[in-house]
Amino acid sequence: MNKVVKFLATGFGVSNFAPHPGEGTVGTLVGVLIFVVWPDSRLHPVAYWLFLVFGIAAGIYISAAAEKSFAQKDCPRIVIDEIMGFIVAMTFLPKSFWVIVAAFVIFRIFDGIKIKPISALERLPGGVGIMADDVLAGIFANVIMHIVLLFF
Numbered sequence: 001m002n003k004v005v006k007f008l009a010t011g012f013g014v015s016n017f018a019p020h021p022g023e024g025t026v027g028t029l030v031g032v033l034i035f036v037v038w039p040d041s042r043l044h045p046v047a048y049w050l051f052l053v054f055g056i057a058a059g060i061y062i063s064a065a066a067e068k069s070f071a072q073k074d075c076p077r078i079v080i081d082e083i084m085g086f087i088v089a090m091t092f093l094p095k096s097f098w099v100i101v102a103a104f105v106i107f108r109i110f111d112g113i114k115i116k117p118i119s120a121l122e123r124l125p126g127g128v129g130i131m132a133d134d135v136l137a138g139i140f141a142n143v144i145m146h147i148v149l150l151f152f
Contacts, residue, residue, distance in 0.1 A: 002065075002069055005062055005065045005066050005069060006066055006069060006070075008058075008062050008080060009062050009063055009065075009066030009077070009078045009079070009080050010066075010077050010078065010079060010080075011026065011027045011030040011079040011080065011082075011083055012030065014026055014027070014029075014030055014079070015027055015076075015077045015078075015079045016077060020076060021076065023076045023077055023079055024076070024079060024082045024108070024111060024112075025082075025108060026079065027079025027080070027081075027082035027083055028079075028082045028083070028085070028086045028104060028107065028108060028111075030079065030082075030083050031082060031083040031084070031085070031086030031087055032086060032100060032104060034083065034087065035086065035087055035090045035095070035100070036095065036100075038051065038087075040095055041090070041091050041092050041093070042092055042094070045092075048091065051087070052084075052087060052088065052091065055083075055084045055087060056084050056088075056131060056135060058080075059080045059081060059083075059084045059127070059130075059131045060126075060127035060128055060130075060131050061127060062080055062127070063078050063080055063081060063126075063127040063130040063131055064126040064127030064128075064130070065127075066078050066080075067126065067127070067130065074122070074129070074130050078130060080131075081130050081131045081133070081134040081135075082111065082134055084131065084134065084135065084138070085107060085111060085134030085135055085137050085138035086103070086104065086107055086138060087138070088134075088135050088138030088139055088141075088142060089103045089104075089106070089107040089137075089138040089139075089141035089142045089145070090103055090142070091138075091142055092142075092146070093142070093145055093146070093149070094149075099145065099149070102145060102148070103141055103142070103145050106140075106141040106144055106145065107137055107138060107141040110137035110140045110141055111133070111134055111137040114133065114137075117136060118133045118136050118137055118140075119133070121133040121136055
C-alpha cells in the first residue's frame, strides 16, 4: 500500500525525477496531461464533478499518508495537490492550447505566491492542508480565466 500511495502522491512517480524546486511545476504538467485526456467538463459536467470530488478526497487521504511515509511535512515530492489544483483551474474551460497555457501560468503564480487566504489553508493539518491551498489556487485561476474569456 505504501508504494501505491507514494506512486499516486508523486504524480505517478514523476516528481521523483524533478529538480528541486520544480516538483510543483512538474506535478501541474501531470494535471495538464490528465485534463487533456479527460472528457470535456463542458460536455460531461457530471463526470467532471465526480472526478473532482473523488480526486480531491483521494488526494487528501493520499497526501496525508504520503506525508507520513516521507516523514516530512508537506514534502515537495507530493504533487497530487498540484494535479488536482490544475484540474480545478480548468473546470468548464475550453480545451484550447492558449487557455491551458494561461491557466497553467495563473495557477502556478497563485500556488507560488500564496496570497492570504491560500496561505491560511496551507496551515491546516495533514492532507487537508496539503490539498486545500492548491484547490483554492485552482479556484482563483479558474475565476480569472472565466473573466478573461468573457471579455476576450
